[in-house]
Amino acid sequence: MKQIYAFETKEEYGRYQEVIERFNKKLEDYQRLLEDNYPLTTLPKGVVWTSEDLATTLFSDVPIPAYTDRDVIYISPDLEAWRKLLIRQVDAYDIPEIKEFYENCSEDYLFTILAHELTHYSGAFSKEDNNWFEEGMCDYLSRKLVLEEREFKEITNIELVLVEVHKERYGGHSLEDFGRPSDQGTILINRMFDFWRSYLAVEFLVEVRASNDVEMILNEYKNWDREGRVIPLTEHFEMEDFFN
Template sequence: MKPIYTFEIADDLNKYHADITYFHTQIKDFQKYLEDYFQLKDIPNGVFWTSRFVMEEVLEKPVPAFTRDEAIYMCAVQDYWAQYFIALLPESLKDKYTSYYSEHTKDEMLAILGHELAHHIDLFLAEFDEEHPTCEDMWFEEGMATYLPRKFFFDDELFNDIYHLEKSLYEYYLNEFGDLPLEHFTYDIYSHSKEYIMFHYWMSFIKVTQFVSHVDGDVSRLFKLYHDWDTEGRKISLSHYFETHI
């Protein structure tokens, strides 16, 4: 994938070039991993690296990264990412977790670039160009696309740190948003607050991590069950299918 620079201020190219080069160097190994084990065939043509202004005001996206069929779009500004993450922390968790984002924003950005790339593997059932995509398995795709790069790039300690951090956030916001089912993760969430949006991502990552642990870390087995659920006609929810077949 080629880096493509889309900044409204010319000097920003020099400001972020070293970090962008680092991300592209690191993502190559993950790309190979997805090609070898998860049927990554249609690789995006490039990554559009841009600013907060372009992401929010021009592209009008509520999150600082997303993917389309042809390319990935990422905000290149580490300070903005750190602010975005820290702003999600309620006061009761700020003292405990602010330091994580201060120290590991770059790690999280790399994992999120991997997340966007993981969306392109052929093992997921949804297609980018579907006019009216079903959302029954959206939680699984988003959760797995979060799990795979974190498991690949992070050591066990860092992976456990982010798991427990996001589990704490999920449990905190349960009081505000309620105990929603995984299948509540649909495209409708993006019209809500960023806390509500991220609540669904945290929930999906936590549940996927737990399901993977139930199959002794064998992600391929979980994908097989996922496809069995589809082949058998999706008679029950995917989450219930996992619970009854693992």
């Protein structure tokens, strides 16, 4: 993978040089984990390291400064900017434990966002679409493989609360409608709501339904795909009413 640095000044790059170097080393280790356990047979063309502003205004209008476009990963390494963005998810609510978590979220948590993007390249997924299962599994694997168990459980509990407080306004649609456009609320929370639900659905499938056997769930997904996707994936997994 090529490494591209897209900052407006040399000084701005200098502020993030050390974290970028740490993340590149961690990404090499994570890549090997995927290659050994989840068939990673292709790689993105490169990673563009950039600022939150350039990621969300110049390169794209996606409100989150981490995404993949045309086989290139774009990400901001600015942890403080990420903390402020994540706190905006609960601006309308007085939930001190969530605000405190995001105010102090670790560099490892930020790295899981980069790892999520690389996980999309695993051969465990069909390339036909990016459905709720793929997005949720990319979150699950990146967090499970990177975070300590305490932080893994903490972010899971945080996102359970986020779904609960936002579901009246942002819920009401099926997991199958991941990424559907909506004129409800903010673009940021609309987008994140689908990610929270998808992750929690996959976490439940793996850790409760399959007793922590991620291979069992991945094999079920492959069977559904191989059999021609004759029913929706939520129906195949009997997850239609999971958030009701």
